[in-house]
Amino acid sequence: MLQYACDLSTLQSKNKVRLMINNRPVLLVISDGLPFAIADKCPHQGYSLFTGKYDNGIIACKEHGLQIDVRTGKIVNPLKAAALRMDESEHTIKTYELFVENDKVYFVL
Numbered sequence: 001m002l003q004y005a006c007d008l009s010t011l012q013s014k015n016k017v018r019l020m021i022n023n024r025p026v027l028l029v030i031s032d033g034l035p036f037a038i039a040d041k042c043p044h045q046g047y048s049l050f051t052g053k054y055d056n057g058i059i060a061c062k063e064h065g066l067q068i069d070v071r072t073g074k075i076v077n078p079l080k081a082a083a084l085r086m087d088e089s090e091h092t093i094k095t096y097e098l099f100v101e102n103d104k105v106y107f108v109l
């Protein structure tokens with residue numbers, strides 16, 4: 001089942017978009033022209049990632065600097081995660097499958 005998320009052109013112009021899917025916050029971003037979606041909830045203390053700096057596929061949580069690759073959902077600075085006393089089971093964040101057609105981005109549910 002597909003669920004409309006946003007227009008690809010809107011995502012390209014805004015760089016990142018936050019929306020709700022199944023009552024959960026999701027962050028959508030563009031990387032190399034393709035949209036990606038991850039849970040908008042930092043795996044450290046649960047703050048929104050939307051307010052963090054986004055660059056080249058990496059979102060940085062503005063609270064304590066954890067960096068997450070939006071393409072894989074994996075933490076890319078594990079030493080920071082270790083300093084924050086995070087367990088390895090918390091090093092991956094939920095990603096969402098997307099589908100694009102005619103400038104429309106959809107969640108694949």
Ligand code: FES
Pocket residue numbers: 042043044045046047061062063064065066
């Ligand atoms: S809440 Fe995101 S790094 Fe601490």
